[in-house]
Amino acid sequence: MVQIFARTATFDADMAAYSPEDMRAMFTFMETLNKELQERGEWVEGQGLGGPSAVTTVRATDGGKPEVTEGPHAVTEDFLAGYWVIDVASHERAVEIAHHISTCPGPGGAPSNEPVELHAIPAEPPA
Numbered sequence: 001m002v003q004i005f006a007r008t009a010t011f012d013a014d015m016a017a018y019s020p021e022d023m024r025a026m027f028t029f030m031e032t033l034n035k036e037l038q039e040r041g042e043w044v045e046g047q048g049l050g051g052p053s054a055v056t057t058v059r060a061t062d063g064g065k066p067e068v069t070e071g072p073h074a075v076t077e078d079f080l081a082g083y084w085v086i087d088v089a090s091h092e093r094a095v096e097i098a099h100h101i102s103t104c105p106g107p108g109g110a111p112s113n114e115p116v117e118l119h120a121i122p123a124e125p126p127a
Helices: 011-016 020-039 091-102
Strands: 002-007 043-048 056-059 067-070 078-086 116-118
Touching: 002 011, 002 091, 020 043, 020 078, 020 091, 078 091, 091 116
Parallel strands: none
Antiparallel strands: 002 078, 002 116, 043 078, 056 067
16 A cells, blocks of 8 residues: 655645646646556555545444544644555565655645655455
8 A cells, every 4th residue: 555645734735835737737647647557457446535624533432422523533743645555566666656656746846755655455364
């Protein structure tokens, strides 16, 4: 799994820094990547996610009713902004894809150089 993150405290301001052209460039980059992964047979699933204000956290309680709060469950610097589930032949290929994602254009067209996390999905649960 490939995960990208955004800064929780500055998300709205960061998004406002994108001009309409910058936003189109970012979406074109992502759409092209998705198409390439699909053509190579490496695509399983992927989604961009809403900002922290679009998150609802639900927790079970002893009383049987859910505890529902708005926002991420933990106060953290970053939140999950999107992900891809990929099926690749090697760790090296996954690193290549993650590196490419980190070059996604940001405001003004410069590469964002944001960190991208890779998480292995085990084929079987641990014994």
